[in-house]
Amino acid sequence: MATTRQHTNQVQTPETATVIGPGIRISGRVSGAEDLHVEGRIDGAVNLSETLYIAPAGIVAAEVEAHAVVVAGVLVGNVTARDCVTLHAGAKLVGDIHAPRIVIADGAAFRGNIRMGGEVPPPRAEQRQAARGRPGGASRFGRPAARPAAQTPARVEPPRARASEARSEAPRRDEARQEDDVTVVVRHAAVADESERRTRRPTPVAEPARTPEPPRAPPVGAREPGAKAPPPAAAEKKKLPPRARIPKPGKRRVHRR
């Protein structure tokens, strides 16, 4: 609702904004350095250094590059924003989004990929390719690529999953969910290891039985060496999957589409 108010306000002061009215259709390239409000239709390409607003009645079928993009209507095409992409309720977007900040409101429809990396995503994509091609290079390039990817997509994955859930790649998403479960375990590795040992292995049960014999080792001390030894192994095992894991959905989808 706030956006519609913004729209009306800025339509009323049109000297600072460009408006494509509902009866207008533009096919071609639109570029400029001011806000653009689309209530009609644009086919082709849009390149702005300010904000592109797509009103509820607006349709843009174009490759969009802008400082920010606010969608309440329909946008078909890849979107690159230097600041923020906002999908309001009722918005429809089909295409890939690349922006550091992305807001998807309840009621918005979206199908496509999201990249929330910084300003240099193409090199990172190349690095990922290189990392895939060279197993040796994977460790070098995998880490820096995985960390920002791990931080940001966590917010975005729910809408992405919602929007494309029905249509694409169910098995891969299941993998991702399982892997997510694994990461949860990883973060609580210390707790999990103790509980696993207590439940699965009979040896820890035997250990407290042993410990009373040497008076130096109290039960707490007996647990610690036992706890210290497995976690590195467990941590190594579990460190590896996140590296390979987190880029996977992004990588695969980006390169396949």
Add this chain to the structure above:
Amino acid sequence: MANTVIGSTIVIDGEITGDEDLVVRGTVKGRVSLREHITVEDSGVVEANVDTATITIFGRVTGDVHATERAELKSNCRVVGDIRAPRVLIADGASFKGSVDMDG
């Protein structure tokens, strides 16, 4: 009725079609086809063939202009191209190069 405004920093390269008024303060290249009124303001540059009902030009137009009702060239405008319209108004101070056809 929402007016369509092409702002001063906007460049459109392509085709504009529609049935509502258009105000051009920026640059339009290609082709413009409207059934309503076009205003090319001081800062507006149109390098296109224009097909419209009426047009008022304060800025620059390069290309043929076909208006089904009226074409008005205000002072300080620059128009290069042919004008075809039943009513053509050229104000004092307007710059125009081309032919005028008022047969409709």
